[in-house]
Amino acid sequence: MKRKLIYSTGLGLLLFASSCINGNKSPENSTTADTLINVNDTLAYQIAVFKETSPYFSGDETTLDTTFYLARYPVFASETDSLVQEAIFVDGEHNAKQVAQSFLAGFNEYAEEQIESENRAFHAWFRSQDCEVALNVPGFLTLRNAISEYTGGAHGIEIEIWSNYDTQNKRKLSLADLFQDTLALSQIVEVYFRKQEALSDTSSYGSNYFFEDETFTLADNFGLIPSGLLFHYNPYEIKSYAEGPTTLIIPYKALEEVMTAKGKRLLKVVSEKL
CATH class of the missing domain: 3.90.640.20 (Heat-shock cognate protein, ATPase)
Incomplete structure (x- = not known):
């Protein structure tokens, strides 16, 4: 099975060279996002990385910080991708861009209020998620989505969401x-x-x-x-x-x-x- 890396800043998509994650497959068997194939009945996928930052900075002349949303997640062929979408974008969004827009809009409104009140020491936020394939065997797929978020207060939130699928029948497992x-x-x-x-x-x-x-x-x-x-x-x-x-x-x-x-x-x- 092949895995490729996609990096996006929200303005474009950059493809990196693929790396082999199945020892019995050679590099020339690499596939693109549009031609993902099953190998030994497991699912082929790519890894997408998306990052977007706020235009507003907090801090003083010596220390500056800003808010960002960062996501790393697997991309499968379209049918499987639709099945696992809610496990990756857990608040009902359809893609990383929508998550970034929603999260950064909240911060930008907060930042503008602080700037208007001449408070430059407001807290920066962040939301980071790393969704990985924990199991990929014939008929079964498991995703682990680790999400970390800070929007002010004493501490942030760190959670893991595990999701399991019957890939033969295209349904979530209980x-x-x-x-x-x-x-x-x-x-x-x-x-x-x-x-x-x-x-x-x-x-x-x-x-x-x-x-x-x-x-x-x-x-x-x-x-x-x-x-x-x-x-x-x-x-x-x-x-x-x-x-x-x-x-x-x-x-x-x-x-x-x-x-x-x-x-x-x-x-x-x-x-x-x-």
């Missing part, structure tokens, strides 16, 4: 697609969670975790990666901001008994690729 019994799944995952958090089988979650009624709850945010099923809790979901995010990975073999036929097919293709 846990119920992969596991017969999500209650049994939760019980297995909790064992791994308690071990990772150094909690005994009978320890109360108490005030250290934000689980409702002190009952362990699976994260809505899950990902399929080569080493297993991943659950990611973003800051504030089950712990305080200061404690950061929590990521848990369960080996597929530990989950085989509760997998659906589709889940077992995932296990098979992942095992073949490792």
Whole structure:
């Protein structure tokens, strides 16, 4: 499978030389964005990089700062690209340019107000996102979208959004697609969670975790990666901001008994690729 790099400043698109990410393919098999092909039933894609900055600067004669939006994300063939668009542009936009326009418009209005009041020490903002392909095997695709944003205040926001797809049937996957019994799944995952958090089988979650009624709850945010099923809790979901995010990975073999036929097919293709 080939991956190319596209860099855009919002005014144009610059193509860089492709690099091979599948050892059994030679450079002459490179494809363009309009002729993406499947290789060994996995999806070929390119990486796009987009950056746009505000014309307004904050600071003084010695220190200047400005606001920017930066995005790095995969670009697939059109049918797949439409499927994964909402996983990349999470607020309903259709492309990076729209995200930049919306984000920078908010800052520019704020900056103009500060300049009119003769305050040049206002805070610069930023929004950065890095969406990567975490799993790309026959029939399955997983994206990890890491988003970091600051718009003033004590600290910014950093989150990860995981999205998983059945590429054969062109649909987003849920846990119920992969596991017969999500209650049994939760019980297995909790064992791994308690071990990772150094909690005994009978320890109360108490005030250290934000689980409702002190009952362990699976994260809505899950990902399929080569080493297993991943659950990611973003800051504030089950712990305080200061404690950061929590990521848990369960080996597929530990989950085989509760997998659906589709889940077992995932296990098979992942095992073949490792």
